[in-house]
Amino acid sequence: MRPFIAGNWKMNNGPIRGKAFFEEIKEFPREKAQVVIFPPFPTLPQVKELAERKAIALGGQNLYWREKGAFTGEVSAEMLVEAGADFVLVGHSERRNIFGETDELINLKLKAALKWGLKPVLCVGEHLGEREEGRTMEKIKFQLDADLSGIDPHRLIIAYEPIWAIGTGKNATPDQAEEVHAFIKEYLGNIKVLYGGSVKPENAFSLMKQPHIDGVLVGGASLKPDSFYDIIMAGVKAFEEKG
Numbered sequence: 557m558r559p560f561i562a563g564n565w566k567m568n569n570g571p572i573r574g575k576a577f578f579e580e581i582k583e584f585p586r587e588k589a590q591v592v593i594f595p596p597f598p599t600l601p602q603v604k605e606l607a608e609r610k611a612i613a614l615g616g617q618n619l620y621w622r623e624k625g626a627f628t629g630e631v632s633a634e635m636l637v638e639a640g641a642d643f644v645l646v647g648h649s650e651r652r653n654i655f656g657e658t659d660e661l662i663n664l665k666l667k668a669a670l671k672w673g674l675k676p677v678l679c680v681g682e683h684l685g686e687r688e689e690g691r692t693m694e695k696i697k698f699q700l701d702a703d704l705s706g707i708d709p710h711r712l713i714i715a716y717e718p719i720w721a722i723g724t725g726k727n728a729t730p731d732q733a734e735e736v737h738a739f740i741k742e743y744l745g746n747i748k749v750l751y752g753g754s755v756k757p758e759n760a761f762s763l764m765k766q767p768h769i770d771g772v773l774v775g776g777a778s779l780k781p782d783s784f785y786d787i788i789m790a791g792v793k794a795f796e797e798k799g
């Protein structure tokens with residue numbers, strides 16, 4: 557077992573800054589961590605060779621479910637593959653909450669990604685009110701059922717991202733995160749589940765030390781080579797300690 561460390565750059569690090577990131581990030585023990593960066597679409601093909609040299613895979617931040625056509629501003633799974641992506645984020649809370657993506661649409665996107673050989677990272681999570689009302693597991697189960705309709709969950713990765721902990725500086729405690737991860741694995745079987753939500757070098761080790769947390773999905777801390785490297789190495793140390 558090795559940690560899965562993913563960095564979601566969101567709308568940051570275009571081609572110039574993206575190249576600088578891959579040039580600057582230090583080498584990590586390749587056999588001890590699986591690392592993926594999700595850059596903006598224009599950056600993907602520009603950093604492909606640099607990423608390969610550092611043993612870092614690439615993914616798209618989103619996709620549309622149709623293969624081609626009059627869908628201005630959208631990107632297909634085939635285009636992502638041609639640009640060098642092996643992974644794709646689907647259902648990120650910002651896509652759900654800002655752009656109004658429904659579970660039905662997310663299901664179609666997952667099927668399109670899998671058809672073209674991309675490995676989806678499906679994001680699920682609850683709002684603060686839902687957690688305070690004790691409905692976290694209910695919300696997660698609803699999302700999993702709807703998003704994965706007709707899909708073998710073992711073909712993808714799940715990222716649990718409590719919405720109240722994204723970009724807020726707050727984060728779920730290791731125990732809170734562990735509880736949800738254990739629930740997801742009990743419900744779906746032994747699949748890879750990541751934690752996302754204000755992950756930083758300071759809390760990465762304690763999160764990944766938990767038995768059911770297989771890695772992290774990092775936002776802001778993935779933009780700087782040094783902080784992202786520190787998170788990778790925290791994951792390596794955590795997995796060495798928990799065996």
